[in-house]
Amino acid sequence: MFYREAGQFRTTYAEDQQLFPIRQDRIGAIFFLLFAFLVVPIASVTPVLERAIDFQYWYGGVLIPFLIFSLAALGLNILTGYAGQLSFGTAAFMAVGAFAAYNLELRVPGIPMLASFILAGIIAALVGIVFGLPSLRVKGFYLAVATLAAQFFVVWALTKFGWFSNYSSSGVITAQKLVVFAYAFDTPVKRYVLVLAIVSVMALAAKNMVRGSLGRAWMAVRDMDVAAEVVGIPMMKTKLLAFAISSFYCGVAGALYAFAYLGTVEPTGFDLDLSFRIFFMIIVGGVGSILGSFLGAAFIVLLPIFLDLSAGSLERGFGLRLPPGLVSNLTLIAFGALIVFFLVVEPLGLARLWEIAKEKLRLWPFPH
């Protein structure tokens, strides 16, 4: 009933290929963006809500990391979900982005912040191409091992060569103040709006990309690379573009991670664990789905917070003394179990559940 597309005729190819072919989706997307851009920030200055909710925490500690991880997951999803190239180097490409943006701001006088973010993404893309070269020869977990080389090498190089961190001890960098168009984004709410704008634009760009010829070429390579090559898809261009664009997204995400979220980062913060966390996001959210990147990021960001809160309320409510490290171990167990669960039960992740819900909503409340 709610998702009935009866009467929505598509009479041109352009209409058939638009980003959101169903009217309800279109309205929903616009409504959602308006909500995210207007209602959420305005709510934070509403006096009634301000007393009830700790907005500093929810913006700085939940919403901003959610958006940034969504962007990184989007990058990984382009590479793994659409082009089928397994990668565990996500955190390394984020690190490249973060350190590149820092150095650009530091060494190029007067460079606009957004320009340095874009350049940081491009630098990450170049690094991605270099470490994507093995994908021309190997695939599957052989390739995963090759991307692990990127992971270890980049972290080592950023720690080893002081130039990258302006010779600070142990490679810690403190990101410059976030100023765009002479406007200082100095509170979590302002930063949230900036991050949201960047992520929205890049997500729409990704959605646009995967429906076009490039996205189709990626999917052909994913589904069977030999067959794709036989029908004339240029293997080198397609695979390396996947690495480049994926790394671009990860690089921008890394720059935002340093500038808009943490403020102070060090190379070892971008370790294999972070790569795995982003990898989990796309598995849980949905491999090969833009929406899935967001759902997965939300899930993986919220799960530890949820476990933490419930452990805290258990301790307070029942006066229990929970052993230290219990929550972090439970998080590990929950992550592991979830991965297996999703792979077995719903390999296409939360995004697929949303599709099923849509199918149901279309008929509801009628049986047929």
Place this chain on the structure above:
Amino acid sequence: MQFFFEVLIGGLLAGVMYSLVALGFVLIYKASGVFNFAQGAMVFFAALTMVGFTELGAPFWLAVALALGAMIILAVLTERVVLRPLVNQPQNTLFMATIGLSFFVEGVAQMTWGAQVRALDLGIADEPIGWISEKTGMNISKFDLVASGIAAALVVVLAVFFNRTSTGRALRAVADDHQAALSIGISLQRIWVIVWIVAGFVALVTGMLWGARNGVQFALTFLALKALPVLILGGFESVAGAIVGGLIVGASEKLAEVYLAKYVGGGGIEPWFPYVLALLFLLVRPEGLFGEKHIDRV
């Protein structure tokens, strides 16, 4: 020159330890085509369980037996919960599932036994052997030699098991061709449980040796990452490849640390050097030294 040999031998002996980890990977990969990322977590879990029981007052042999029992339970559960529902899925899916498994096992291990570093004493001193030092001036640890001896014994036992027992033959049949094995009445499920138990046993031995050297701690899980370049070099399907690959990685990373590091800005290249080596190797010979050639068909 003498220094070169000392580094080389030290590297080779460290390589034996890498081979042990890689061996667990190869066993499972051969029998089920699953690239088991959880091998490192299994090493950690096995060693921690063994030490945990010792701390509870169990004698050495009982603790080992109990740890082995835990590995058997883990193998059965893995087959039931992870492998059986994912039969016939692409290799990548199974690989990702084992990543999930490794997180799960790490979490369970730490929750059961706690996260602190524990010492494990096998009664073998980690000190240079006197008479070798006197004769040649090279320092070779007694512990390293014993570890290599154990590794060699393990390989012999496994070789006998694979070649002389009917179960071992069934394992090789499954590795060769799943369908053909099924059609002559070999139970895939039983074989998988057995091979995961054997891998669990190898993990226990590895965990005890590594644990005795570096302490039983979370860092043991990173062993899986050390074993990956070993597998790339040696080939995923070959026990001999795991051994040779381990030796190459062990020797080359120590030699690189000593002789190459100064050209790239100082030390600390050990973590990534094996990967770069494996990467270069992949470009030339993607199937590894002893692996089977991959043929893609449309």
